[in-house]
Each structure stands twice: as structure tokens, then as C-alpha cells.
Amino acid sequence: MSQQQQARQRQKRELLSSEEQERLKERLNTSYTADILNIARHFGSRPLATTARVLDIDSSGITIEWQWADATTRKSAKDDMQFAIRDFSGANSVLVEVSNLAVEAHKALGLVGEPQLTRDKRVVDAKNLVDFTFRLPSGLAMASIIFGLWLLAYTALVAKMHPRLRFIRNWVSQDTCYHLLVWAIIVHALEAGAVYAFCYLLKVIQPQQMNTNTQLKWTLGVGVFGLACLHDFAKRVSRQFSIVGAN
Known part of the structure; x- marks a missing residue:
């Protein structure tokens, strides 16, 4: 066409x-x-x-x-x-x-x-219309996720670990940690991509609910904090569909 x-x-x-x-x-x-x-x-x-x-x-x-x-x-x-x-x-x-x-x-x-x-x-x-204003997860949730990602990256990429952390090697090998890190990056990227696409659609259909700045905040938030942000976003999407269905 x-x-x-x-x-x-x-x-x-x-x-x-x-x-x-x-x-x-x-x-x-x-x-x-x-x-x-x-x-x-x-x-x-x-x-x-x-x-x-x-x-x-x-x-x-x-x-x-x-x-x-x-x-x-x-x-x-x-x-x-x-x-x-x-x-x-x-x-x-x-x-x-x-x-x-x-x-x-x-x-x-x-x-x-x-x-x-x-x-x-x-x-x-x-x-x-549901308010899609971006909100960060709780401080405890953000700290836990950042620490977990750092620890996973550290155990995956550093061969000679700090003596106090070497006990982790008794449970999980470096190769396993590396694969877990790769999968974590892939999952977070897919989640962020899906949120970006939905925000773009929402921005076209209901511009008063979504703008480019909010779209980028949700994308980055889900990309970094994963489910902690995605769960909040999904709840709002569910509420919006419920309102549309009721009307």
C-alpha cells in the first residue's frame, strides 16, 4: 500500500x-x-x-x-x-x-x-483514566535489587573473589552465575521493551495519560528494577482495562 x-x-x-x-x-x-x-x-x-x-x-x-x-x-x-x-x-x-x-x-x-x-x-x-505517573519502588526493594544484581555480576565476572564471598563458589559455579546474569539481562530487556511498546501505544491513543518523559521513566525503571516496577505498571494496565470493560 x-x-x-x-x-x-x-x-x-x-x-x-x-x-x-x-x-x-x-x-x-x-x-x-x-x-x-x-x-x-x-x-x-x-x-x-x-x-x-x-x-x-x-x-x-x-x-x-x-x-x-x-x-x-x-x-x-x-x-x-x-x-x-x-x-x-x-x-x-x-x-x-x-x-x-x-x-x-x-x-x-x-x-x-x-x-x-x-x-x-x-x-x-x-x-x-488511570494515572500512569511513574513511581519508584520502595527504598528497600530498590536496594535489594541493586545489591542482588551487583552480587550476581560480581560472581559471574570476577574469578578471584573476595575471601569473605568465596563461600558462594561452594554453591554456584562462576559459569552458572554468568548464565544467570545473561538471562537476567535478557529478561529485563524484554520486560523493558514490552513496557516501552505499550507506553507508546498508550501515548498515541490517550496522550493525556502518557508522554515521552513518562514512557522513558517506565522503560528505564522496568529495565533496572524488573518485576518491582513491572508489577506496579501491570496493575495500572489491569485497572484501565477494567474501567474500559465496565463502560
Whole structure:
């Protein structure tokens, strides 16, 4: 399949249906009129705009129209602006983009608090999205894992061990330790690769849950601490699937 065909198919998948567009426009124009007006006032450089509404939504962006009283002609004037949607993947991506625009406009206009859309999205996300913020394992777990890996590497790579550690040779040979070290590295690398791939998928589907910085933290954490981090990550993934299944 050519790149042009892939691009057309991707665009076709991403476009909202006319019914979805109308529902989303109605939602924005009825529930979030103040947020849309603030976006127009700030980005349209019309602080005295009186009304604003969403005209159109598609993969090219969201178009907002606003009105203001022209002091020169003493008549109502109109203007509009299209805002690009950087990661268009459906209704949720549009709401994220509008929320970001509203936050920026809110701050620029010196308004107190947060936009209504931002507050509502936070409530909905808290019910439907699991927090994937990276957290290190407990100090005891990290110390135990680092000591265990160091001891395994030491017994695998050092032939003349410290006298106090030579008793280990009575239980496990250097060759065995070496093979265990190689397998430990392979397992940790496979675990880290799987987590990296899942984080990448999550970043594409739900960018508000995952970013590149968090993806790298989880990958490095699992790569170093193995199951101690993987178990925490797997629990969050399981909770997310449970929420999706319940909905």
C-alpha cells in the first residue's frame, strides 16, 4: 500500500461523522459558551467580543466565529479563525485542544480559576483514566535489587573473589552465575521493551495519560528494577482495562 493510500485511509478513519460533529458543536456551544468566548477574545484580539460559537470541526481544525460591536460603524461585526488540531483522533482530541486553548486564553485575560471545560474534563478523566505517573519502588526493594544484581555480576565476572564471598563458589559455579546474569539481562530487556511498546501505544491513543518523559521513566525503571516496577505498571494496565470493560 502506498503512502498516499495510507494517508487517505488514516484521514478517513479520523474524520468525525456529520452527526458527531453536530453533537460536539452543540455541546461546546451550549455548555462551554464562556470558554469559547474567552478563546475568541484572546486569540482573535477582540477583548470586547460579545458572542462566540463553534462553526465547524474536522481534521483540519476547529473554526470559531465571534461578534463584537464596531465602534466606528456602530454595527455588529463578525470574524472567525481556524485553530489547528495537532493530534486529531476524534471527539476527545478536539476537547483536549479546546481545553488547552481555553486555559491559555484564561491566563492571558487574567481570569481567576480554570475554564469550565478543563474542570469537567478532569472529573471525567478521573473516572475513566488511570494515572500512569511513574513511581519508584520502595527504598528497600530498590536496594535489594541493586545489591542482588551487583552480587550476581560480581560472581559471574570476577574469578578471584573476595575471601569473605568465596563461600558462594561452594554453591554456584562462576559459569552458572554468568548464565544467570545473561538471562537476567535478557529478561529485563524484554520486560523493558514490552513496557516501552505499550507506553507508546498508550501515548498515541490517550496522550493525556502518557508522554515521552513518562514512557522513558517506565522503560528505564522496568529495565533496572524488573518485576518491582513491572508489577506496579501491570496493575495500572489491569485497572484501565477494567474501567474500559465496565463502560
